[in-house]
Amino acid sequence: MSPPDSFEEVDWAERTGAGRRPSRRAAGVVASALALGAAFAYDYVAVPDDERLVPEMAGAGLPGWDVTGIDWLFLASVLAVWWYLLYPLAADRRLARYYWRRVRRSRRAVLGLAGVCVFYAVGIAGPFALDLLREFTGVTAAQGPRGVAPLQPPLGFAVSTSVTNGICVGEVVDGMCHGSLAHPLGTTEGLRDVLVVTVEGAQSAMQVATVVAVLSAPIGIAVGVTAAFAGGRVDALLMRYVDLQLVVPPFFVYLFLQVFVGRGFVLLVVVFGLLDWGSLARLVRSDALSKAELGYVLAAEDAGSGSLPTIRRHLLPNVSNTVVTGVSLLMPTVILVEVTLAFLQLSSPTETSWGNLISGANVLGAGTVTIDGFDPTVWWTEAVPALALVCTVVAFGALGDALRDVLDPRTEADR
Structure with missing residues (x-):
């Protein structure tokens, strides 16, 4: 049989599914974004400032919820994490079982994952359980004393x-x-129950770390993959910008901007989310450089696949392990930054943070803050939030270090 005079032309748009109806995940992302946007618009336009978006239902024993700016950003981040991280694992049970088998081989990974799950359980349940805790401990929702x-x-x-x-x-x-x-964990001199404020501090740390991770991860991934795939001048230009960005830490940018816009978690997450992705971009670039020269990427290019389809279908999925590891190591750093700013009284005194509690700060009213310092006689007022901070950072660190080994496919051959 004689060879054909010409090769068959492949319609990559048809093979890659272009023109088909959107996938279930794409439809879910759009629907979730529209629902969240509609709820935010309703809260911003229709709900008065002195009322809650979710009113209190005393008859059913359900507390209300006054959704703040950081809450909206956190809800958007949760949707992003669900559709782009958890949903693919839920849809592909085989892949989920594969990763779970690898994770449970490492005791450090299991303990770290358990600690992170407890941290998120406390933080997420906080908005719904805090009012019940206040009723139990005798503190009103406005943080005012009521016989405490x-x-x-x-x-x-x-x-x-x-x-x-x-x-x-x-x-x-x-x-x-x-x-x-x-008061199972005691009370402070400012008439605040330590259990309540520690849970509030966990909620604040969780929201800040999650939003910063969700904001910085896409930027770091895009810069790292683009630099590795394009190479040449594009790679040099992007990496020089990363070097320039790392020269000016987000910490000082936050201190500068708060003079003009005021202190708060929203400014904190925006600054660190948009400026704290340089290290992640370098990690992704390093991994993508090694993957870009592998056979399946070169074969896709030789077969006529465009740059974007090659990156989306062949390069991004194979650097996801590096992204997960990098983000898991970024989050404890963000938590420490948030606590440090609160400890130094460089964040809003009205927002509860572990840093405020560890420093012994008390809000007396009208924005007046006093710092009592550490008193060994009443050690629990600082020791309990400090212990919560240490356990959280250690759990994230252990999980990130373990994932670096667990998710590396090269370690599978060594077992």
Whole structure:
């Protein structure tokens, strides 16, 4: 049989599905974005400032929800994480089982994943459980005192009644005030229940870290993959910009801009989300450079596939492991930055953060803040949020380090 005079022309638009109806994920992304946008517009236009978007239903025992700016950004980030990370795993059970088999081989990865899941469970349940916690501990939703005793010790510990100004919720034995279930983690001098404010601090840290990760990841991925795939002057130009960006840390940009727009979590996540992707871009570029020279990428190019389809179908899926690892290591850094800013009183004093609690700050009213410092007699007021911070950062760090090994396909051959 004689060879053909010419090769068959391949319609890549037809083979790649161009012109077909949108996929289920694309339709879900559009529908979710429209629903979230409509809810945001309704809250911004129709709901008065002194009312909640989700009103309180006292009869059903459900607290209301006053959705703030950082809450909207977090909800948008959750949708992005669901449709672009969790949904593909849920749709491809075989891939999910493969990754789970690899993760559970590492005890460090399992412990880190468990710690991160607890952190997110506490943070996500916070808006719905905090009102119930306040009712249980006697603190109103406006953070005002309602018969809350100062400096009550945690359950299982005792302190002299002179420290608590003679007020003790628990039992008093030999002049020592013992902790009680009413305040299982104790209270602060500012009449705040430590359990409530620690949960609020977890919610703040979770929102900031998630939004920054979702904002910075697409930029870092786009820059890293484009630099690796294009090469030449494009690669040099993008990497020189990354070098220039790394010279000016987002920390100082935030300090500069807060003079003009005020302090707050929204400014924090926007600045770090748009400027803290340089390290991720370098990681992605390094991995993409090695993948761009592999046979399947070169074969796709030789077969006539365009640059964008090649990147989307062959390069991006194979650098996703590097992205997940890089983001998991970025998030604890963002949490530490948020806590550090609050510790130094460089964030809004009205927004609860672990940093405010660790510094011993108390909001007295009209924006007045006092810093009491660490008092070993009432150690729980700073130790509990500090312990929560350490456990969270260690969990993220352990998970990120373990994922670096678990998700590397080269380690499969060594087993």
